[in-house]
Amino acid sequence: MSETLQLPPIAVFELDGAGGAAPSSLEDLPQSDAGSNGFEFVWIQLQRDNAEALEWLESGSDLDGFIREALTAEDTRPRCTVHGDGAIINLRGVNLHEGAEPEDMISLRLWVEKRRVIGVWRRPLYAAADLMASLERGIAPASPGDLVAKLALRLVDRMEPTVADLHEQIDEMEDVLDDPEASFSRSDLADLRRQAIILRRFISPQRDALNTLAIEDLDWLTERDRSRIREAADKTTRVAEELESVRERAAIVHDQLLERRAEQMNSYTLLLSVVAAIFLPLGLLTGLLGINVGGMPGANSPWAFWIVTASLVVIGLVLAAFFRRAKLI
Known part of the structure; x- marks a missing residue:
């Protein structure tokens, strides 16, 4: 991406469940009662390193210590953990910031319950920005489960160009192997394999986390929500399979490169x-x-x-x- 993504350190939205959303603030939340003030649930996005956001999590959010620790953990892997009437969901997205490596994946931690979704991020994600932009266009999620599904789908959509780029790179390397006069750097191949392995290491658990959420016995998850979450899990599975394909093709190219060099050496x-x-x-x-002895002929x-x-x-x-x-x- 050529531009630098900027997200507000604290963003609060009240969603009416019918596609509408209105911006709000943390100060208004104690006076707001979801379901009675014209909205069904709230979506709160917080930057982990923001002092006001951390203060609200500690004293104004009524979250227990386990949830707060999960939302502010230093390092996370994709997972879904049911806790009481809600679920802790950790997702990952590719790093699309200028100059960054895509495999340096960015985490998004979510606490999801019937009337509230709290998201905590350390570095801004384009998928979250996409969803916020859709709220402004009047296309808001209908429920907390729908919000998770939309976020997961946008995360996958943002991954697909990166995976397609890896396929293009391996295509070029395979074409080079067909030309005995051409060559490419082994470091480029090693870097491609490393990217595919790291991306797959996070994408596969993300698929499992979404599948886990889809089958959990949570009363705020509707059948439509579960269907959308399964759709996101299926799309994530396809991306994981594409990454596995890239990894296997890269291994084959590596073997062919070694054989080619061995033949040259032979x-x-x-x-x-x-x-x-x-x-x-x-x-x-x-x-x-x-x-130097006598008798040499000639x-x-x-x-x-x-x-x-x-x-x-x-x-x-x-x-x-x-x-x-x-x-x-």
Whole structure:
């Protein structure tokens, strides 16, 4: 992305369950009673490092310590944990900020209950920004479960271009392998494999988390919610399968690259062996003729040097013809 994403450190929305949403504030929440003031539930998005947001979580949110700890944990993996009448859901999205690595995935922690969804983020996610933009267009989630499903679907939608880019990179590498004159850096292949492995490490648990939420016995989850969550889980599964495909193709390309280099090394070794085999007898002859003892034939003949040289050339040609006939060169 060329632009830098900016999200408000505290964002509160009151949703009426019919596609409408209105901005609110943390100060208005104690006086608001969802279901009686014209809205069905509230969506609260908080930046973890914001002092006011942390203060509200600690003293104004009526959340117990387990939930607060889960929402503000330093490191998280995708999961779904039912706690009382609600669920803690951790999701991950690719890092699309300028200059960032996509596999440096960004977490979104959610506490979801019947009348309230609390999301905590450390770095802004484009998927959350997409959903906030849809609220402004009058396309708001109808329920907390629908909100989770929409977030999960947007996370997957944002992942798909990254996965498609990995496929394009591996396609180019496979094309290069078909051209004996072309080559590519092994570090590029290693980087691609690393990206696919890291992305899949988080995407697979995310699929499991969504599937877990879809089957949990929570009375605020409607059949429509469960259907949308399963849809998000299925789409996440497809992305995980695509990443597995990239990883397997990268492994095949790596093996083919090693085989190609091994063949090149074998051909070079064979060529050196043939050259050594041709010059070994020639070296033996010149060594014998170069010993400093009496009785060397042709020592006093002006034609001896040329006769020896011609003999060596003939022997070399005969040996080269032999190796060529044996298909060694």
